[in-house]
Amino acid sequence: MTTGAREHYLGRFAAHRARLAGASLPWLQRLRDAAIERFAGLGLPTTREEDWKYTNLSALERRLFDVVADGAQFSGFRNDVAERELARHALDDTHRLVFVDGRYAPGLSHVASLPRGAEIGSLAELVATRPEVAAELLDTDPEAEANGLAALNAAFWTDGAYIDLAPGVAIDAPVHLLFVATRMDLASFPRIVVRTGAGAEATVIEHYAGSDDAVYLTDAVTRIDAGAGARVTHVKVQQESRRGFHIAGIHTLQAADSRFASHSFAFGGQLARNDIATRLEAEGCNAKLAGLYVGSGRQHHDHHTCIDHARPRGTSRELYKGVLDDASRAVFNGRVIVRPGAQRTDAQQSNHNLLLSDGAEVNTKPQLEIWADDVQCAHGATVGQLDADRLHYLRARGLDAATARGLLIHAFAADVLRDITHAGLRARLSTLLPGQLPEDMGELECELLPTS
């Protein structure tokens, strides 16, 4: 194994260190230095590590990406591409922050008036204007930087978003963070921080888009701090270029009685990995993790989730589904930890996979680590194909074969899409599923889903 990536990124760091966001802030430079040191020790994950057994990053050892450090060097992104992507991905009734190749683009962003006590914006700007607030939001979390790519993000992050809500503050409209990739061969390191005070409420849509089959790397880290009784919904929409690489970690800490919902939709990329973890570190928390990965061609989707029940009376529900065509691959690893003393934990996990071709493959694994006795934990996983009886039944009612297939694929994914409350986003996600739906359904369109 070569040390190509390690040397490359260490070199880039040395070259750019003085120009990264907040370079004049000693505390931030210390964090970055510590992170690059961790990366130097770890390198990129390899398949020898249990958590990366089925996801081979050797392509990232061979393909080395540029790093752009500061605004001056960041000489004009492809504006036409960014605007086209924005037109395609903008969502109504949201507060929108757009990032192009990892850098905040105020001209493409739009934030309507926010309630008092709610702040959202560019992390690089926050570091520049109010470093003391940034310092609170950016303290290290070793778990969030446990692998080399997360460490690389901590070292290199150039921009990203923060969402900071004072206790009791609720933002009605979702915050739409749109990350658009326009350039070949670039690595971007978005960092997102969400902090919600006690009883606060927010929905964050973290959305990655790229087109034109550009090859690039997104290495993102998101940290969410849900205060006592807070309600946080995080929706991840991954629509990277079909040749892009996407590696992301989403790490949540939940205070007492908080509710956290994570929805992860993975459509793009040639290789995409999400580590989604939540730690229920006080009593009475509720976590809901849902996901849908859709693969075709030779795409590779990996979701590693971890629900850590550290304290009693936590509830978690997890539902992941996959639709895999051609020679695509998927990995689902669902870790659930119930720590000693986390009594009356109630955890359920399921993972269902629909293989549309003989060449598609999935590795699914529940990983339950239960150290308390008064708990209810259940898990189940299935891998199957479209049901021939159902296909025939639909055709016997006059639906052509392609539509019958499409309808069953949509029906399979329906319960993962159903919980997306933003109707525009839900409809758009639905169009990203393979397979056609019946035409001319008119006003009945939304009624594909039964009212359960």
Next chain:
Amino acid sequence: MLEIRNLHVTVDEGTTKRPILRGLDLAVGAGEVHAIMGPNGSGKSTLAHVLAGREGYVVTAGEVLYRGANLLDLPPETRAREGIFLAFQYPVEIPGVANIYLLKAALNAARKHRGEAELDALDFLALVKAKLRLMQMDESLLYRAVNEGFSGGEKKRNEILQMAVLEPQLAILDETDSGLDIDALKVVANGVNAMRSPERAMILVTHYQRLLDHIRPDRVHVLAHGRIALSGGPELALELERRGYGWVEAKALETAAGARP
């Protein structure tokens, strides 16, 4: 309407091909209702599936003409759009698809095939609600997933609801009466009778005379050993109820033996 001549059908059981239908003849004219009875495993559902175009059944000889044209080359959806409706003996559950969605998609597909515009939402809903009342079904069933969690009787009613909405030319009801309680049987029979018309043909597959008390057939056939062993008027059903199938089967074996060179 429907003419079946010398139909031979085998099912694929992996390595072996098992003959199920062995020279079946049947003709059903427009406006007629025919009942097909016969012992378990005699091939009644096989016949129904072959008419509806289910994969896995191989026609090794014979022909089926529907409205004068060869039916067997058409894919199942074209048959449905051309007006053939099979009420399944075992209706299939489709989680994630609302019942009303399937009704609309099915009706649209047929109307489009006939060159008609799709019904607007209001007209469609009015139509479906009228048929629901006919079938004495609760409106909430429209918004549940197709057949999912439906009771046995509800599934059967739902098949007839679909038939009532789609208004087929040729309806094949495969044991729609099985599993229905006494009242539901009357409701289903009313639904079927309401659809009797000079343009429409129906084939009722049943084991029980009691359905035929409500829906009086023009002809009754007994399927045994892969062919129509005996045909008669409605009184044949009564005789079968009294005597069972043994004597018909014996007769069928005799004719089969006699037919052999």
